[in-house]
Amino acid sequence: MAPKVLRVGGVVRPPGDKSISHRAVMLAALARGKSELSGLLTGDDVKSSARVLRQLGAEISRIQESGVWVSGSRLQAPGSRLHCGNSGTTARLMLGILAGQKFAATLTGDASLRRRPMRRVTEPLKQMGADIKERGDGLPLTIRGGKLRGLTYSSPVASAQVKSAILFAGLTGQVPVTITEPYRSRDHTERLFAHLGLGIHERNGAISYQPSALSIPSFNVSVPGDISSAAFMVAAAVLAEGGELLVENVGVNPTRTGVLVVLKRMGAHVERINLRDEGGEPVADLFVRPAALSGTEVSAAEIPTLVDEVPVLAVLASRARGSTVFREVGELRVKESNRLELIAANLRGLGVRAQVLGNDLQVEGTEKAPRGRVETAKDHRLAMAFAVLGTVDGANVKLSEQKSVAVSYPEFFRDLDRIYARRTTHDAR
Ligand code: S3P
Numbered sequence: 001m002a003p004k005v006l007r008v009g010g011v012v013r014p015p016g017d018k019s020i021s022h023r024a025v026m027l028a029a030l031a032r033g034k035s036e037l038s039g040l041l042t043g044d045d046v047k048s049s050a051r052v053l054r055q056l057g058a059e060i061s062r063i064q065e066s067g068v069w070v071s072g073s074r075l076q077a078p079g080s081r082l083h084c085g086n087s088g089t090t091a092r093l094m095l096g097i098l099a100g101q102k103f104a105a106t107l108t109g110d111a112s113l114r115r116r117p118m119r120r121v122t123e124p125l126k127q128m129g130a131d132i133k134e135r136g137d138g139l140p141l142t143i144r145g146g147k148l149r150g151l152t153y154s155s156p157v158a159s160a161q162v163k164s165a166i167l168f169a170g171l172t173g174q175v176p177v178t179i180t181e182p183y184r185s186r187d188h189t190e191r192l193f194a195h196l197g198l199g200i201h202e203r204n205g206a207i208s209y210q211p212s213a214l215s216i217p218s219f220n221v222s223v224p225g226d227i228s229s230a231a232f233m234v235a236a237a238v239l240a241e242g243g244e245l246l247v248e249n250v251g252v253n254p255t256r257t258g259v260l261v262v263l264k265r266m267g268a269h270v271e272r273i274n275l276r277d278e279g280g281e282p283v284a285d286l287f288v289r290p291a292a293l294s295g296t297e298v299s300a301a302e303i304p305t306l307v308d309e310v311p312v313l314a315v316l317a318s319r320a321r322g323s324t325v326f327r328e329v330g331e332l333r334v335k336e337s338n339r340l341e342l343i344a345a346n347l348r349g350l351g352v353r354a355q356v357l358g359n360d361l362q363v364e365g366t367e368k369a370p371r372g373r374v375e376t377a378k379d380h381r382l383a384m385a386f387a388v389l390g391t392v393d394g395a396n397v398k399l400s401e402q403k404s405v406a407v408s409y410p411e412f413f414r415d416l417d418r419i420y421a422r423r424t425t426h427d428a429r
Contacts, residue, residue: 006391007243008290008419012233014225016041016065017251018408019160020188020281022049022089024221026097027192028070029058030172033218038067039249040223043408048085052094055082056105072218077103081140084109086336086378086407089161091139092121096165099130100172101145108140112336112378121165124153128169128177148173153180157331158304160185160255163207170209171198171216178208185304186255188281195219195280221279224251228308229409230286231259232384233419235312237288238268239319239392245419247286254282258298258305262313266293266320295322295365303329310361311385314343317363318352318370319392330359336407337377346374346386350397369394376400380407387416 021041026049028035040046042063050060050068055078059071075097082105084090091107095118098105108114119137126132128148134141148169155162158181167189170177190207193200196219199210230250237245252260252272263270268291272284293316298306303326306313310326317324332340340356347354347363350370354363369392376383376399383404390397405412 006240006393006420008237008240008245009243010419011246011248012415012419013248014230014233014250015043015409015411016223017188017226018043018045018228019089019186020192020223020251021046022093023164023188023192024223025049025053025060025068025070026093026168027196027216028219029053029056029060029072029075030097031072031216031218033072035070035072035218036067036220037070038222039065039225040068041226041408043410044085044406045087045089045408048083048087049090049094052082052084052090055080072216075101078105081106081108084113084139086110086113088113088116088336091118092161092165093168095121095125095143096168097172098143099125099128099145099169100148100174104142104144106140106142114139117334120155120157120159120162124151124155124162124166125169127151127153128173128175130169145173148175150176152178155179155181157181158183158185160187160189164189167193167200167207167209170211174211176208176210178206180206183301183304184255186253188253191253191280195221224278224281224283225249226408227251227256227259229412231309231312232388232409232412233415234263234270234286234288235316236388236391236416236419238263238291238293238316239388240290240420241393242290245288247288250284250286252282252284255305258302259309259313262296262298262302262306263316265296266316267291268293293320293365295320295324298324298326300328303327303331307331308381311339311343311381312388314347314354314361314363315385315389318347318354318365318389320365323362323364326361328359329361335379337379337382339379339382342375342377342379342382346382349373350389369396371396373398374400376404378404380404380409384409384412387413391416
């Protein structure tokens, strides 16, 4: 049988940005009056935030991409535990919101989320005066908010979730907060605060929120597509053997575009066209052509700008000429799975040389077709990254499961099929 030549083609639109969707729903629930949000991610994680906010008294219509309305009000004590599902962003940002509320609430989550560290958030919130009862460094835990004091905090990790939790605590507790972090993490919270006229500013890398007497106004916002989801389609197009792909409506906030910077260094052709602004966030369409890649070094300073794209970049590195190293990616051990070990182990299982050295990840490129089984550990980004690897010629990649993609990209497999000009089967399915 002649080898199949994988040609990509057409146009694809990634789902709404997960980080912005969480923040928009949360801020709308805190605002006075009715807000309209369009382009929201309909994935499970955002549904977790909406469910928790409804338990706290917010009225939120069904989460759909075309539009969601949120009627904000004063939050009320929940009747039962707040289940955050698989979503670290829900748990950590809600802790910030709850720190300023005069009632107790217990948060929990699925087995993956219960294993993830929460002290990075509970420590600063306790310093602000929140009363938090925790059994270890994780969920379940009970928070009783109330009267808070201001905080100046130097975070040991570059984490937008930590930063945002503190900003939300400042907002709901009406106290000033200032945060510095080792490297700048994604700044969607800051941008939304600025968009709503809330007192936020940055000086020499320190982010400060200064409360004003005003309540949060209701707002309308259109959420751009998620670059972290777009990255999988971009990667599939880069690995194809011909054609071109347009990925429309992608958020290109510079705190998130590290994947594009690294792809360019590796030799990929990804052009940003039709640059525009949506609710304080830069948005573009990405025009992608297949390319031969070479290995690169991804520095520690770049990691926060591509932290969720390491799985897909590692997969691309396995198809590049030479070796690639990702410096200081220890944080990947505490994502939805131990992503660091699982990326390396799964690549090895497919015949790729990959190893974890301290906190660095090294991947050697190969031309051999990847063949074998991938353990996703129900981690959506591992499932999608390895499904993309399963599209290369001669590949036979079997995923342990596929359902986890619903967390951030429910239509992932449909889109992956669609982008091939000539329909092909990819063995990952
Ligand atoms: C997120 C921040 C990042 C990222 C996660 C979403 C956010 O986590 O990995 O997918 O929306 O703030 P950390 O804050 O733990 O780096």
